[in-house]
Amino acid sequence: MQYRQLGNTDLHVSLICLGTMTFGEQNSEAEAHRQLDYAVAQGVNFIDTAEMYPVPPNGSTYGKTETYIGSWLTKQPRDKLIVASKIAGPSRANDNQNYIRGGSRFSREQIIAACNASLKRLQTDYLDLYQLHWPERQVNFFGQLGLTALDEADDITPLQESLEALQTLQQQGKIRHFGLSNDTPWGVMECLRLQRELSLPRVVSVQNPYNLLNRSYEVGLSEISLREQVGLLAYSPLAFGLLSGKYRTQPWPEKGRLTLFERFKRYTKPKGFEAVERYAEIAEQAGISLTALALAFVNQQSFVASNIIGATTQEQLKENIASVNVRLNDEILAQINAVHAEISNPCP
Numbered sequence: 001m002q003y004r005q006l007g008n009t010d011l012h013v014s015l016i017c018l019g020t021m022t023f024g025e026q027n028s029e030a031e032a033h034r035q036l037d038y039a040v041a042q043g044v045n046f047i048d049t050a051e052m053y054p055v056p057p058n059g060s061t062y063g064k065t066e067t068y069i070g071s072w073l074t075k076q077p078r079d080k081l082i083v084a085s086k087i088a089g090p091s092r093a094n095d096n097q098n099y100i101r102g103g104s105r106f107s108r109e110q111i112i113a114a115c116n117a118s119l120k121r122l123q124t125d126y127l128d129l130y131q132l133h134w135p136e137r138q139v140n141f142f143g144q145l146g147l148t149a150l151d152e153a154d155d156i157t158p159l160q161e162s163l164e165a166l167q168t169l170q171q172q173g174k175i176r177h178f179g180l181s182n183d184t185p186w187g188v189m190e191c192l193r194l195q196r197e198l199s200l201p202r203v204v205s206v207q208n209p210y211n212l213l214n215r216s217y218e219v220g221l222s223e224i225s226l227r228e229q230v231g232l233l234a235y236s237p238l239a240f241g242l243l244s245g246k247y248r249t250q251p252w253p254e255k256g257r258l259t260l261f262e263r264f265k266r267y268t269k270p271k272g273f274e275a276v277e278r279y280a281e282i283a284e285q286a287g288i289s290l291t292a293l294a295l296a297f298v299n300q301q302s303f304v305a306s307n308i309i310g311a312t313t314q315e316q317l318k319e320n321i322a323s324v325n326v327r328l329n330d331e332i333l334a335q336i337n338a339v340h341a342e343i344s345n346p347c348p
Helices: 029-041 064-073 108-122 159-171 185-198 221-228 239-244 270-286 290-299 314-325 330-342
Strands: 003-005 012-014 016-019 046-048 082-087 127-132 175-181 203-209 231-235 304-309
Touching: 003 304, 012 016, 012 304, 016 029, 016 314, 029 064, 029 314, 064 082, 064 108, 082 108, 108 127, 108 159, 127 159, 127 203, 159 175, 159 185, 175 185, 185 203, 185 221, 203 221, 221 231, 239 270, 239 290, 270 290, 270 330, 290 304, 290 314, 290 330, 304 314
Parallel strands: 016 046, 016 304, 046 082, 082 127, 127 175, 175 203, 203 231, 231 304
Antiparallel strands: 003 012
């Protein structure tokens, strides 16, 4: 396993992070524990979760992922692991998430309540990284493009209040560091500005999507990551499984996420499937799997602090973690970039 510094902290996280959003929906508690055991045995020290997991979210499963991790975490040497969780932002689109404190916001009261509840479910005294899952303000995230107007509530929580709440949690020893997720260059720089001017906690990471079908992080945010030491925690590196190749032919796998849940349409676009075929050709020529190609590409980016993989089977988990041993040469990278130049970010 390889390890990289998390932001400007003294933490070094494994290049592969175990994502857990299937725990409690597609994976049972016993399966979750097997995944955790195997990942740690392979040198993974970084586990990422969220209060709203599993996904797709609903009131009946809310918090179940953290609970599964918590029952495992009590039997582990806590100081050897880096555990991250997230507070959910306000519900978006047609998602009714009023079961999360009546509609989650980033007020001081809600941040502190959410963190305390996560700690209880996880059965731990502290989180190494606590993240704002998506901004409370209006932003073009989750595949949305073209932000042209700010349609925000009048009572949106000031970012300063949110950072002050996170500072309180730090002072109480309940979190070590904080990060953003599904955020923008403006959001990251505003957090850094407030930190410098008001001595508030410093953002150390950004958890955003990054994969061969969505390299939009490279526009703006990658420079911030490198210059400001705010590393990317890349999620969806396999584009919800599209880059594993399992959706290249019909019928789709019976237990595949895109088969089970029709709501996930972010990556099921014609140009996305076209790009997958092009990348599959490159992988075949290189003598590696499409999965290995896609994950190795993310692993090799200098602005990536950790690559958040997810799996529903042990076989998938083994292949995903083994990607740390795959190195793409300049010729393969040039071929990838040639496809990207023709089919740029088909699934943002």
